[in-house]
Amino acid sequence: MDMTGERRIPAPRQTVWQALNDPEVLKISIPGCQSLEKLDDDQMKATAAVKVGPISARFTGKVQLTDIDAPNSYRISGEGQGGVAGFAKGGANVALADDGADTLLSYQVNAQVGGKLAQLGGRLIDATAKQMADAFFDRFSQQVQAMSPAAADAGSARVDDAGSEDRALRPAQAEEAAGQTMAEPVAVAMAAPPPTAISIWSLIPREPFGLPIAAWLGGAVFLIMVLLMLGSML
Numbered sequence: 001m002d003m004t005g006e007r008r009i010p011a012p013r014q015t016v017w018q019a020l021n022d023p024e025v026l027k028i029s030i031p032g033c034q035s036l037e038k039l040d041d042d043q044m045k046a047t048a049a050v051k052v053g054p055i056s057a058r059f060t061g062k063v064q065l066t067d068i069d070a071p072n073s074y075r076i077s078g079e080g081q082g083g084v085a086g087f088a089k090g091g092a093n094v095a096l097a098d099d100g101a102d103t104l105l106s107y108q109v110n111a112q113v114g115g116k117l118a119q120l121g122g123r124l125i126d127a128t129a130k131q132m133a134d135a136f137f138d139r140f141s142q143q144v145q146a147m148s149p150a151a152a153d154a155g156s157a158r159v160d161d162a163g164s165e166d167r168a169l170r171p172a173q174a175e176e177a178a179g180q181t182m183a184e185p186v187a188v189a190m191a192a193p194p195p196t197a198i199s200i201w202s203l204i205p206r207e208p209f210g211l212p213i214a215a216w217l218g219g220a221v222f223l224i225m226v227l228l229m230l231g232s233m234l
Contacts, residue, residue, distance in 0.1 A: 008102050010144075013097070017070060025140070031048075033046065091109075
């Protein structure tokens with residue numbers, strides 16, 4: 001499977017580069033990622049839960065960074081084992097370029113899957129990979145924007161504006177605002193959610209004695225048919 005694409009990230013190139021090397025940012029951005037541990041400056045250990053069509057698997061493996069040209073480009077590659085589901089391995093070349101105040105991120109991915117995953121067909125695998133890539137870049141962009149200096153400056157400006165407004169409050173207004181602030185937690189604490197009605201169907205186990213309900217119903221129907229046939233022969 002091969003995939004290429006570009007994404008414009010609304011942040012300076014240096015900030016995007018730092019995010020690409022930050023395990024916490026990558027963990028939040030990667031769909032299904034359960035853990036991402038940095039073993040060295042150019043090596044990480046990852047665990048991710050992935051669902052491709054009807055197959056769900058938990059992959060564990062190592063990720064290696066090579067051809068590092070900070071803050072311009074690198075190659076990220078790795079291999080993960082998913083037990084009976086199979087394996088996945090491959091790599092991606094990632095490059096950054098200035099685009100005004102933003103950063104243009106381009107990538108070229110090549111990957112290979114084996115085991116049960118390989119039996120699903122290329123179209124399903126490609127569609128799932130594209131969906132995961134879109135989800136990754138959406139989350140990654142949000143994380144990078146929060147890290148960018150522009151976001152930090154905007155946050156400081158909001159804090160300064162709020163402080164100016166607080167200092168401008170007259171004593172009576174400040175007292176009224178404090179009273180509202182104290183009253184809100186009490187109202188929230190007293191608002192208990194209404195009890196949820198319990199349906200009698202929810203009390204019936206889905207798999208009595210290890211078999212689904214459909215199997216028990218089918219067995220009952222079959223038994224009734226046998227009894228009717230025996231009765232007609234007597």
